[in-house]
Amino acid sequence: MVGIDYKYKVATIAIVALFMDLLDLTVVNVALPTIQRDFGTDSGAISLVVTAYLTSLAVVMPASGWAAQRFGAPRTFQFAVAVFTFASLLGAVSWSFGALVAARALQGVGGGLLVPVGMALLFRAFPEDERAKASALFAAPAAIAPALGPLLGGLLVDAASWRWAFIINLPAGAAAFVLGVAWLRSEPSDPRHRLDLGGLVAVSAGVVSLTLGLTWLADDGASPYVVGAGFVAVLALFLLVRRPSDQASPIIDFTLFRRRSFALGQFTMFTSSAGFGGLLFALPLLLQGEDELNATQTGLIMALHAVGILIATPLGPRLVSRYGDQVVLAIGIVGSAVCTAGLACLAHGATQLSYAALLLLAGISFGLMIVPQQTMPFSELADEDLPQGTSLLSTVRQLGLAVGTSLVALPIAWQAGRGGYSVALALAGAVTLAGAAAVMVNRRGRGARRVEAL
Helix, strand or coil, rough: CEEEEECHHHHHHHHHHHHHHHHHHHHHHHHHHHHHHHHHCCCCCCHHHHHHHHHHHHHHHHHHHHHHHHHHHHHHCCCHHHHHHHHHHHHHCCCHHHHHHHHHHHHHHHHHHHHHHHHHHHHCCCCHHHHHHHHHHHHHHHHHHHHHHHHHHCCCCCCHHCCHHHHHHHHHHHHHHHHHHHCCCCCCCCCCCCCCCHHHHHHHHHHHHHHHHHHHHHHCCHHHHHHHHHHHHHHHHHHHHHCCCCCCCCCCHHHHHHHHHHHHHHHHHHHHHHHHHHHHHHHHHHCCCCCCCCCCHHHHHHHHHHHHHHHHHHHHHHHHHCHHHHHHHHHHHHHHHHHHHHHCCCCCCCCCHHHHHHHHHHHHHHHHHHHHHHHHHHHHCCCCHHHHHHHHHHHHHHHHHHHHHHHHHHHHHHHHHHHHHHHHHHHHHHHHHHHHHHHHHHHHHHHHHHHHHH
């Protein structure tokens, strides 16, 4: 082990940690129906198992860069692994639904630091001319974990208990932590690097209020709590936008949204992530509830979405170079939206093959979106704006997943039986399709700029 290059040691640690983090969400989604039955939770509140995690991710991710500079990337990474692993243990031994939701929120704190700081460590360990190799190493768990997660989650739930969806994180987390202590080199920290605390508080208040407001809306309708949460979310957004623009390191730099491609790219990332999050939440509940499939069958069907992504992702760069990012993105958005809405049209008793075929096509469509969504927002940004832009894109992705999950929980809670699930999946498809409008606006803008240039 002594002869292993440092860059491959870092790659090993980062891959183990990333695989654990990405596996977690898809495993837990398949376990949701069993968790709901065990705790006797209603359809609206069960979404908190997912949204508590995603909300914490969205809140913590913008501060990951500050934490890595303030305390050093290796130390921050080790802290993130320890928090995520400890929270997984708490999730496994949860004695109540509230304890499980709290454990998921704590997991999100670890996960929000784990991925961006792990990526920074990995890219820093490889020379500049080997960054493509580092990117490929990092992409491997990102491709495999979502495909393996649903099936593994189903097998664990059927063979043992939903608690194993959290127990499986423990050996991976322990391995990543021990290897990190043994292998990671210390890096200098900068105690003078300041956190935009006011901005972070506003982001936290806004995201948490939005998520809780949607959850309360599902449970109690338009109650005073819902109105209050909505007011706090709007106020937080107002304060964020109105903050002084001369901040040294703002948590969100709203001047970036003056670039059309960046603003519209963020919008398409939000809508596609919201639709995807809604699909991941609603379909396992439908399959194991109304269609009475077991967790393993559900996991096998859900895994086909990730298989579709694996099929389409390698084609993305070639299609973008030939037809342009806007065309490929539009095709992916429309295809994903139509397939998601198509799931809403399947009658009770539809064959597993029907679900599988639509999910595979939805995954292929979603895979076509990945490359243009990673390039379109940054086409007009200067190099010095890229760190802030990429951090914001990751935050928007997590926020979209959380909001999409909360949105589709509304019709499921309000309408009993298959009708609620049909509306939920149709809503997920409609939210995804909204991104196509942004693509059209961006294409018109590019056309106008070309005319002006002529």
